[in-house]
Amino acid sequence: MMKVRQEAIEDKNKRLFAFERELDQISLSLLNMFDDRRLKLFSIPPHKRIFLFFLTRALKTHQAIKILCREGFGQDAAVLLRSLLENLISFRYVLHHSEEADALAARFVAYKWVIFHRHLWEQEREEREKGDREYRLFVQRKELILKNFEEFKTKYHINSGRGLLTWSGRTVKDMAGIVSKDLLKEYESMFRTCSKFTHPSIISDKEYMVIDDEEIVFSVSPSLIGVEIILSKNISYTFDVLSIFAGLFQLKCDVVLNAFERKFKAYQASLSTSTSGTGAGETAASINRESIIVFEKN
DSSP, X not given: OOXXXXXXXHHHTHHHHHHHHHHHHHHHHHHHXXXXXXXXXXXXXXXXXXXXXXXXXHHHHHHHHHHHHHTTXXXXXXXXXXXXXXXXXXXXXXXXXXXXXHHHHHHHHHTHHHHHHHXXXXXXXXXXXXXXXXXXXXXXXXXXXXXXXHHHHHHTTOOSGGGGSSTTSSOHHHHHHHHOHHHHHHHXXXXXXXXXXXXXXXXXXXXXXXXXXXXXXEEOSOOSTTHHHHHHHHHHHHHHHXXXXXXXXXXXXXXXXXXXXXXXXXXXXXXXXXXXXXXXXXXXXXXXXXXXXXXXXX
C-alpha cells in the first residue's frame, strides 16, 4: 500500500470512469425528458412522488461516491455505497408490491413520526435549558409527535420495538429477500464488504497499514484499495435506479439503457469481487514487536 496520485487512480480505472461519464449522460437525458413533461407533483400517484425523493438522493450519493473514488478514498466511499443499495432495496420493495405501492409510500412518509419519537427525550432535555417559551413550544410539538407515533403503531399493528426499526417493519435484508434471491445475495455480499469500513472494528486493519520487519506504516494517504469494486457497484446500483425511473415515467430510452447494460455487464464479469486487490494485507503475517511505527502522510 503506497500513496498514489489521482492520475494513477484514473489510469487504473479508466474503463470504469468512462462508464461513469456515459451514465452521467444517460442520467441527464432522462432528467431532461422528465422535465419536458412539465408534470405537477400531485398529478402523479404517491409511490411515484416518493420515488423522486429516492432518485434525487441516489444521484447525489452516486456523485459523492465517484468523487471519493477518484481521490483514492474507496474505503470511505463504501459507507455511501451501502446507503445507495439500501435505498434501492427499499424502493424495489415498494414496486414489488405493485397493488400496495401507494399505501407503502404513505407508510414510508408516516415513518417520520417514529424517527421524531426516537429523538424526543434527548430533545426535551435540550429544550428545558432554553427557557419557558421554547419549552412550551416544544411541549406542543411533543404532543403532536406522540399522537402520530401511536397512530402509526395502531395503523400498522406494531406491538414490538422490532417493528419500528425500519419504515416497512422489516429489516433491509428481509426486504431484499422478498424482492428476489439475487437482490438478497447482492445485499449480503455488499453488507460484508461495506460493514468492515462502516462499523468500528479491527477486521479491516491491514487495509490501512503495511508491515515489514522494520516498520509498521499506517497510511492516511489516497490508495487504490476498494476503488475498482466500489466504482463498479456504484454504476450498477445507479443504473438500476435510472432504469426504474425510465420505466415508471415511460421515458423512451430503452435502446440506450439496454446497450449500456450489455456493455457494462460484460465488463463486470471480468472484475475481481475483492475490494482490497492492491497491496493491502499482503505483507508480513505477523508483527515484529521491535518494529517502528510511522505514518505515511498525504
